[in-house]
Amino acid sequence: MFNLREEKKGAAIVYFSENSRMTGKESERFRHWCDDKEISKFSCVVVDCENLEFIDSMGIASLIRLYRVIMESGGKLLITRLSQEIKEVLATLRLDSLLAIKSDDPSSLIMDNC
Amino acid sequence: MDKKLSRDFTIPASFEDVDRLSREISDEIASICGQDVAFKLAVCITEACSNVIKHGYKHDRSQKITIRIRVSDRTVNLTIEDLARRFNPLDAESPDLSSVADLQKGGMGILMIRKMARDISYERKDNKNILTILL
Numbered sequence: 001m002f003n004l005r006e007e008k009k010g011a012a013i014v015y016f017s018e019n020s021r022m023t024g025k026e027s028e029r030f031r032h033w034c035d036d037k038e039i040s041k042f043s044c045v046v047v048d049c050e051n052l053e054f055i056d057s058m059g060i061a062s063l064i065r066l067y068r069v070i071m072e073s074g075g076k077l078l079i080t081r082l083s084q085e086i087k088e089v090l091a092t093l094r095l096d097s098l099l100a101i102k103s104d105d106p107s108s109l110i111m112d113n114c
Numbered sequence: 115m116d117k118k119l120s121r122d123f124t125i126p127a128s129f130e131d132v133d134r135l136s137r138e139i140s141d142e143i144a145s146i147c148g149q150d151v152a153f154k155l156a157v158c159i160t161e162a163c164s165n166v167i168k169h170g171y172k173h174d175r176s177q178k179i180t181i182r183i184r185v186s187d188r189t190v191n192l193t194i195e196d197l198a199r200r201f202n203p204l205d206a207e208s209p210d211l212s213s214v215a216d217l218q219k220g221g222m223g224i225l226m227i228r229k230m231a232r233d234i235s236y237e238r239k240d241n242k243n244i245l246t247i248l249l
Binding site: 026064 | 129130132133136137149150153156157160161164211212217222223225226229230
């Protein structure tokens with residue numbers, strides 16, 4: 001369900017398989033997956049949410065944890081191509097001011113920001 | 115007001131079953147009420163049932179949750195019932211949205227329901243926890 005592509009040295013794109021839902025146990029798997037991939041070793045991570053269909057509070061907590069892990073190692077996290085509904089949920093929780101939410105193609109974001 | 119849809123489900127208290135139901139029912143609701151309402155309903159089902167699984171049934175998958183959905187012209191009425199010990203999710207304190215650490219502690223689920231619902235109420239009746247959410 002989760003995939004990682006190192007776009008250039010130190011910069012990675014995390015992306016989801018089609019029709020993904022980050023809820024319950026899947027959120028827990030995502031946290032373990034991030035640890036297994038040693039995500040903090042990347043100085044720049046773009047999470048491409050084009051295929052993320054649904055997220056619940058546990059999924060959002062996993063994104064916040066990812067944000068913390070990357071920030072603590074001095075890196076940068078960008079989240080892009082969220083559905084309108086998920087964007088609104090994050091805005092409702094005021095997380096749009098915490099997380100860098102974009103709408104651009106992930107490869108372009110890497111080129112411009114990393 | 116004419117009823118457009120009425121559905122009752124009793125499912126095992128597991129995250130997988132809740133997610134399956136929320137996905138299936140939101141597809142049906144989307145065709146009646148639109149994607150926005152369907153998404154809100156899916157969030158409310160997922161968050162309310164997750165609270166029951168975690169805090170009420172303590173992850174005991176042999177327990178059951180009953181979900182009732184009534185859709186009228188412009189209103190979705192969602193009821194979640196369980197037989198766990200008394201647990202009123204509305205008593206939970208909302209997390210501090212400005213604190214990353216606080217957001218990770220919990221309480222975000224009920225906050226999401228509060229933000230999406232037009233009304234929400236809890237009652238304890240016949241040894242059941244009954245949470246009613248109006249969208």
